[in-house]
Amino acid sequence: MSKEIYRNTVEFAVRGRYALFSDILTRAGGEKSSYPIPTYEALKGILHSIYWKPTIVWIIDSVRIMNPIRTARKGIRPIKYGGGNDLAYYTYLEDVYYQVRAHFEWNMNRPELEKDRNEHKHHNIAKRMIERGGRRDIFLGTRECQGYVEPCRFGEITGAYDNCGSIPYGLMYHGITYADEAVSNDDKDMLTVRLWNPVLENGVIEFIRPEECTLKRHIRKMPIKPFGELYDNFTGLDEFVGGDIGELD
Template identity: 60%
Template sequence: MRNSIEFEVYGQYALFTDPLTKLGGEKLSYQVPTYQAMKGIVESVYWKPSIMIVVDEIRVMNPIRMESKGIRPMEYGGGNTLANYTYLKDVRYQCRAHFIFNSHRPDLAYDWNENKHHSILKRSLRAGGRRDIFLGSRECQGYVEPCVFGEGKSYYDDRSGDIYLGTMVHGINYPDETGRSQMEIRLWNPVMKNGIIRFIPPEECTLVRKVSDMEPKHFGSDNVDSVEELFTQLGEGVNP
């Protein structure tokens, strides 16, 4: 597939929170990452508003195990609450993703340079990402490195049959990705086959609910500096 990357992400703990468990403060992780969580990981490797990341599939490498911990959440108004969080433990996933140009941002069409973005994305992946990698929540540090999707032994390779994971959050629709002036939540019903989950594209999700009104972020000369201006400010000039 064009503009695709394949990588492995791993960490000691992960918390892909089931939103139903947030209200009482006792957070419980989904059994597998959501589409939005994997998209966020790729965007931590490299992100530009002129492109959109599409996650194609993931491969669960390690057995799904959970561990509960007593956590004292940060309370800015004071207090000393003890909460119970249930994390995924010793996680490792292979992921295949690609990017497309954001057709809802024609104001950024000047940046639709396929080779440039693909090269930077692969270079950033080899460097471990441009920003910190988190597995669902900030206290769960993750690490990424390039791989060949399908290589290596997965715990679920020899376990035939489909695993139905119920209704899960697929991701969030933002105005600059849909052209609609609202934020929406997407739901779907994933199935894991021999450790592999193939994500449907966001536009194919039929369970979509509006969360709130929202306007797309504006990018222009008032909040974005051109490369030429940055080089001029540094006094380095611009190479022809």
């Protein structure tokens, strides 16, 4: 069943020669191997590079896998902690192309930014930033994998897995819940890692919301950094923006 389409939904395509959505089980040995599909956290990071404000929280609804899943192995010489270089093999995804659908919600853990809750403003800025390819560089899981974004209509163009049926991928990393985006009471003031069991249905993965992940682990306590004090440090800021801090881009 398709998810609800929110009025502040954004849709975009992201492409790249390579991607590396690291499987956390492969990192212990010093080598990295990519998951076959993008993680929730990686797609959220792409949206943060397109447009982000502490006032909003991006929710990834769906991703559509457009190209066949292929891998490429490369020899890498990463820097060792003790100095010098090591030799490792990284397994990347090759020639990736995804369509992404997402929407934003207000970050209720930041009441000091209540004046900035202008849905029309943030939605239009986000759409403009997608048209321009993002505010910052786009990376597909890791910095050496450059990505490129452009507007699209989710579901347009034939994808490689449109008629593949159901493909489960087992237990995978979903993302990290930081204290300032926590929704569940048990995640408040905590840094939390989430896991889930994704299923590819005819080329589309419908993500569950972060607070719906039942497989999670609290890493440590984490305070929320306030943003209100930042505004107080600027004398006359209200006059500069016409008395409404929320209109700053």
